[in-house]
Amino acid sequence: MNVLSEINNKKIEALFLTTLELVAKYGFHGTSMSMISKESGIAIGTIYHYYKSKDELIMAVLEYAKKKGMEASFGKDNIELDYYTRFMLIWSHLYDHLIAHPEMLSYISQYYSSPYCGQVEDDTYCFQGELALFLNNAVRDNCIKDNIPHHLISSIFLGSVVNSARDWIKNKNKLDEQGIRALVDIIWEGIKI
Amino acid sequence: MNVLSEINNKKIEALFLTTLELVAKYGFHGTSMSMISKESGIAIGTIYHYYKSKDELIMAVLEYAKKKGMEASFGKDNIELDYYTRFMLIWSHLYDHLIAHPEMLSYISQYYSSPYCGQVEDDTYCFQGELALFLNNAVRDNCIKDNIPHHLISSIFLGSVVNSARDWIKNKNKLDEQGIRALVDIIWEGIKI
Amino acid sequence: MNVLSEINNKKIEALFLTTLELVAKYGFHGTSMSMISKESGIAIGTIYHYYKSKDELIMAVLEYAKKKGMEASFGKDNIELDYYTRFMLIWSHLYDHLIAHPEMLSYISQYYSSPYCGQVEDDTYCFQGELALFLNNAVRDNCIKDNIPHHLISSIFLGSVVNSARDWIKNKNKLDEQGIRALVDIIWEGIKI
Amino acid sequence: MNVLSEINNKKIEALFLTTLELVAKYGFHGTSMSMISKESGIAIGTIYHYYKSKDELIMAVLEYAKKKGMEASFGKDNIELDYYTRFMLIWSHLYDHLIAHPEMLSYISQYYSSPYCGQVEDDTYCFQGELALFLNNAVRDNCIKDNIPHHLISSIFLGSVVNSARDWIKNKNKLDEQGIRALVDIIWEGIKI
DNA sequence: CATGAATGAGGGTTCATTCAT
């Protein structure tokens, strides 16, 4: 089902991008398979050749969006820098990525607050795994307090990125470097040793 | 259209609660008018007497959910307490409300990440107005820094409540009083003078 | 679901007749709901208001066809006549009915040789119950042999009516009264005492 | 199109058997070309090399099933025996064949009661030709009456075999030798001189 | 010869909405 030849990668990528954009604009249910087909230039039957249902396509696109977000943030992490800098860069890169790709933010947000989400077993929130890893190492190296549950920090970290990005998309309140630093500092102040 | 007799208030409340629960479970598009009608015991035609479209009903239910959330959090605010305590109580009451009413959290979350939201002009995020008022007063009374954009603080505050509540609903990670205090402290540390 | 007002009876009858004719001509799968809708003048949604699936409609039409066949044959049975005459009249009336309504023969035949049929529990072949009752009485009154399994007689009786009727529809070989008598006599000779 | 090398005969036979079984289970329209392809291990494109449409394949499988039925019944006829014995053996062999191969009975039954059938010109019912030949000879040799139209006898003969076989498949009422003899006797009594 | 990815018309079904009662 997912064995795609080199040639097809482009088609599939087009399919993903189209789906991402349409869902961002019209929502999961407002985006019909025929819309996706028309917009992406791939026949409906062909889409169903690769994904056996709309749900399966939606999940594949979600994975794609998550992977892109990962690459743009944690993927650029440099372990040679100090933890504070790394913390800020991850936040910052993720923010940059999301405001550059509002359709991905919208897609992921819609997914995680939709009933689609609840159906999937042990589906940790996007990026939560990678962030947990980072925090574990930071605790081990005595850089952040060891008495704060990591999921609390995740809540604040991810919640603030997402809300900030949304604030730009909706109200065009864009954070400059200083703003980002201020916001991240609030969090870092609370967790650093 | 919204002038309802006493007798009807109960019907309307039932309609709201039904809609809230169904949407939480099945999403906006997974919840049909006939489902709402059947579950609430109100004939479809009757629903259309009060609300001229499904969208209008959805907006009315949203207002209801927002009002309930307001009453449970900012509605209990006591201006005689110090700002730190008030800050924590608001967070805490909102958290309690959301975990007691997961359907409201789900409903509101779905709404704000859905295309329904974008269509409405100047639709500030839930509770953002009330929080802004609180922060303004706190700045005026020299309790929190005056150089942090309030929407940043909102991002963190609301993002953390919502994510924490979701963390309970999905993973049954419930915050006890100590946990809440720890989390709120992180934020307060970052913004207090 | 089946509570139909007097007014609707006509609509439902039209629906049945249309379905009967289309299925006879194009088969179960060759007959789409939209064809039925268009031909009967009833909107698709309305059909689904009464029958919750195509299968359910098909079963309802089958019952209708069986009832009509029953009324036309066993329904005219006169217990004051001798068994031979009654036997012949039942055969004859059923034959008349089927050649007058080839769409019913086609519909029933298609149903009983289709996979639709196997799914239904204890679905005895059309008319088999009524025929069994008749034979039981005939045995009791010492008119036919008691050592022939009744389902064998049913096989011959119903098989011959159906095949004869089909022979008329397909090849226009119509049995006159003499022909019917000859055929029924073959069977009666074999079973009478 | 039908000139098949020895090597291919096996593939084609597999194709036929697969089609037979799937159609018996799911009906003509419930059996898709892709199902046949998957189950038989022959690529869709390859099937279309041998048969230029699904209809053509269906007809080829029908011919196959008819031929198998012929071989199992009339093919074993022995002209040195008396007509009564031959009559009974043909009935009996056909019965044995059909209960051993319910998928063939189902396939043939579905075909002859489906709209597929009506489209084909001068398509006499299965085995009717061979039976007619037998009856002609029997009349010539003064063994059965000459005043009964042969298609009537066919109706009874074939109708009883098919219904009896169906009775076994559906209700597990199997005829033993005595039962078969009783049933055939009914018919023979009616037609013998 | 053999393959199976690609196609899109058409299938069954749902659902927001209307309107006669």
Added chain:
DNA sequence: TATGAATGAACCCTCATTCAT
């Protein structure tokens, strides 16, 4: 005011068929 039968556009998905490899 309250009802729910009636509507048909639009949904997701299937499938016979084609054709480049």
